Amino acid sequence: MAGVLLNNVVKRFGDFEIIHGASLDIADGEFVVFVGPSGCGKSTLLRMIAGLEDISGGEIAIGGKTVNDVEPADRGIAMVFQSYALYPHMSVEQNLSFGLRMNGNPKADTDRRVKKAAEILHITDLMARRPRQLSGGQRQRVAIGRAIVREPQVFLFDEPLSNLDAELRVQMRVEISRLHKELGTTMIYVTHDQIEAMTLADRIVVLRGGHVEQIGRPLDLYSDPDNQFVAGFVGSPKMNFITARVLERGASGVTVELAGGTRLTQPLNGPAPEPGSKVVVGVRPEHFGHAGKGDADLSVTIDVVEHLGGTSFLYASTAAGDDIVIQRDAAEVSDAPEITVSIRKSYLFDDKGRRLR
Incomplete structure (x- = not known):
């Protein structure tokens, strides 16, 4: 060897x-x-x-x-x-x-x-x-x-x-x-x-x-x-990417605004983009929770639901037209065409795709 x-x-x-x-x-x-x-x-x-x-x-x-x-x-x-x-x-x-x-x-x-x-x-x-x-x-x-x-x-x-x-x-x-x-x-x-x-x-x-x-x-x-x-x-389904813009940098991190006015504060140790800069928020399908149980709520429209035994994938779109995939236990999936999900964990990338930490 x-x-x-x-x-x-x-x-x-x-x-x-x-x-x-x-x-x-x-x-x-x-x-x-x-x-x-x-x-x-x-x-x-x-x-x-x-x-x-x-x-x-x-x-x-x-x-x-x-x-x-x-x-x-x-x-x-x-x-x-x-x-x-x-x-x-x-x-x-x-x-x-x-x-x-x-x-x-x-x-x-x-x-x-x-x-x-x-x-x-x-x-x-x-x-x-x-x-x-x-x-x-x-x-x-x-x-x-x-x-x-x-x-x-x-x-x-x-x-x-x-x-x-x-x-x-x-x-x-x-x-x-x-x-x-x-x-x-x-x-x-x-x-x-x-x-x-x-x-x-x-x-x-x-x-x-x-x-x-x-x-x-x-x-x-x-x-x-x-x-x-x-x-x-890396990941299947892949990470969701949602467009956003920087509002401000505070002591707790950088605050960004997503489509529909949703605001999310992301902790950062390094430098943050200037207010008004375009950024991308990344969320894994399993990191969408139920409304009110995460860092920020986001209203989406459900297009297609795939049932895979005990797990279902909800293919949805945001108000800005970003396509996303939401992972749910099959028993928690409803027939509602519009739902509100909560972002429990997220990643932030600048407009060149670099991770902001």
Whole structure:
């Protein structure tokens, strides 16, 4: 096993820079997830760690050894891709052992590794089947097994669950989490799905436009985002953003006015925007309470209600036209088209999306 260090890593295609000085220290045995919207650079960053993309600047080290010029096969990594890439004419057992056999690994050791991987992934009874006889989840297990038999120092996953249906995605998330606990190997995982990131990661790296926006534990990013982008990306449903303007700064914090005249006082330790400045108030769906039981009341119009068992989501709009989502226990949802909610906890962002603390 080994840790992974990225020091001011840059990637350019010609004059176009797509990774802008990324730095990250991943501890031995840690599970780190790269998240961000399509095109943010997360897969490119993973491929640079794997050696499948050259780096334009900076340093990548695995296990304390700089690997900038080391071939992918010699980096001690194994990668699981979005596509299963199984050999269709080979059995599961042959798919698992093929790479080792081609490298001249002793038969006894190859058999040991294949048996161990099959037991870990619960595919022992599938060893004689060919890929066409497997479900999507079973194929992905085989693809992961092919990485396990290499006994790498670091596992790299590039959106491995994106081809699976919703139910299988949940099952495979659990399987990958169990795998990490059992092997204790460093894992780096790329996804655009923040639910996968929240459930799998020890730490999450949030990327946007080739920049690292924030690094932290899942619940820390959820409860203490550095900016509006991270606040909106981490969480499902995402944080609500309500337009407001600054009225005044007092001893207890800054007072802002929302649509409909609602006033909210937000504690601040740092400097506040000037009175009249536009700001954004962020509220998680679960932080809307019943009228009169929070920091400020807000009248909204209900557009759609989604009932999800014991929890319901109310899709609503404010007087200024801001769309919001309110989380409620199903038993508390009424048919009233207009309701008043109370803001129990909120975040404040300036007009550039920076968090005001």
